[in-house]
Amino acid sequence: MLNYIRKNIVEYVDVDENSITESTHFARDLHLNSYDFVSIVGKVESDLGIEIPDIEIRDLQTAGEMAEYLKKKMK
């Protein structure tokens, strides 16, 4: 799941995919703004056929947190 998130992130940020770890913070480390982040969320929703409520988005601040969330969501 982390690899999947990495591949989505690099569509918006000019970083080496391998440099994105579980602790990589979307805003602090990658400077993703809200529009970029919602674009990633929207793509994930579309790819995985799930809905991510906005109230739950604020807890997804790192790549690891998003990976864990998606794993649970897919169960």
Next chain:
Amino acid sequence: MIYCRYLSAGGSQSEQHTQAHKQCMGLLAYGLQRERGIRLTEQTLIPTPCGKPALRDHPEIHFNLSHCDGMACCIIADRPVGIDVERVRPYNPHAARHACGDGELTAIEGARDPSRAFFCHWTLKESCLKAMGIGLAYPLKELAFRLDGKELYCPSKPEYRFRLWQEAGYVLAACVLVDPQNGASNLNHIFSIWGDAHG
């Protein structure tokens, strides 16, 4: 009042972000000095529980910052405010489907310039979230706007007023909490622009 500045291109994404934030802080410093005679220092700003910065010694002054590829802006007021600026470019349909309800999507897709229409909706939503101080924790689809009327209005947030500017490839939206006692009387001093973008 709103303060805006065009930014020069160049540098890595990270360098551009750093530079843009620096310009936003410069606008805030200029605005505070110009309007209130307050000198902005590193010690002047404090974080708040919601993550939105505030002025340590002046809780009565509200401000918000935004920057995008090519523009930085800042809004200062005597009540909660939010501001968002975006450069108009092809929009991401995934972002649109997540953030916009069916009515807004229909309006965007049917617009003469769908990308511009999307970023008008997006910046209005963002400016409201930033005025509320809660970030991406509110259902974006519930912050729905109609852009075909005379006044910008969000039915789910009647206590807020909005203004939208479209300038040379950018869209800028500002939002202010209206005093329930005085209503929407004279917000022109808040929605005035100083700087590069004049709408």
